[in-house]
Amino acid sequence: MSNLVLELRQGEVMIVNGAPIRFRNKTRIELTAKARFLFGKQIMSPEQADSPARRIYFALQSAYIGVEEERTMGLTSARELIDHFKAATTSELAREILDKAINAADADNCYHALKLVRRIIRHEDNVMGRTALGASMMTNAVEETVLS
Numbered sequence: 001m002s003n004l005v006l007e008l009r010q011g012e013v014m015i016v017n018g019a020p021i022r023f024r025n026k027t028r029i030e031l032t033a034k035a036r037f038l039f040g041k042q043i044m045s046p047e048q049a050d051s052p053a054r055r056i057y058f059a060l061q062s063a064y065i066g067v068e069e070e071r072t073m074g075l076t077s078a079r080e081l082i083d084h085f086k087a088a089t090t091s092e093l094a095r096e097i098l099d100k101a102i103n104a105a106d107a108d109n110c111y112h113a114l115k116l117v118r119r120i121i122r123h124e125d126n127v128m129g130r131t132a133l134g135a136s137m138m139t140n141a142v143e144e145t146v147l148s
Helices: 052-065 068-088 092-106 110-128 137-145
Strands: 004-008 013-016 019-022 027-031 037-039
Touching: 037 052, 052 068, 052 092, 052 110, 068 092, 092 110
Parallel strands: none
Antiparallel strands: 004 027, 013 019, 013 037
């Protein structure tokens, strides 16, 4: 694995292997080993999980960065939520993306699964007429900060 360098702003939160870290000042860190992490606006609070796609994201987030028990429960919850979403949507593309997301999560690649679900969040926002300023703010900011 190559090293990953991240620059974080003052007050930003990063979760590494289930432990939240808040930065008191602007900092630059280097991850030199494999770690399960999210930072800044990639982290969804329970209050932000206010739609079917966002609940899927939150469940996968728990499967990715939670402690072992949370990870198991998050993956189980994500499967159920994905099944319900797929049954309710008319979009074949959304179903395919969700299949890829749960397959990635099952293969212990939840970071990729979260990236895929952000696409579903944008789709859901468009269908539901949610504005970019309000509900989509998280997804737009996340797409700008995600490291591929």
